[in-house]
Amino acid sequence: MVDSLSFLGIHLWLETEPETARLAAFVVAVFTTWLGNRYLTFRSACREDATIQWMRHSFFALIGFGFNFAIFNYLLQQGSGLQLAFLGGVVMATLVNFLSSKYFVFNKNA
16 A cells, blocks of 8 residues: 555656656555564564664565566566556565565564
8 A cells, every 4th residue: 555655656746757656665565564564563573683683584575576676677678558567576576575574574583
């Protein structure tokens, strides 16, 4: 939701290129996702130092973004349309980000 709204706001209201809006929306989404995961989704998990946890989360989010941006650009180049390209990237990144958060970022044994 944050990712979508950020992307649309940046792309449509600020009239940026889709790739620029995608990158900026990623930054907003990473921070928002970390907050939500730390204080809601995985609140019962290990409560390590927030800075270390943020760094680990950001590392895995970059990996997810790599998949996201690659799929987004590929689908755009194939003429799939902006919405489908965005959705394709988000689906893959969501999977990568959730699994990495569950097993590596907010795991008591990580």
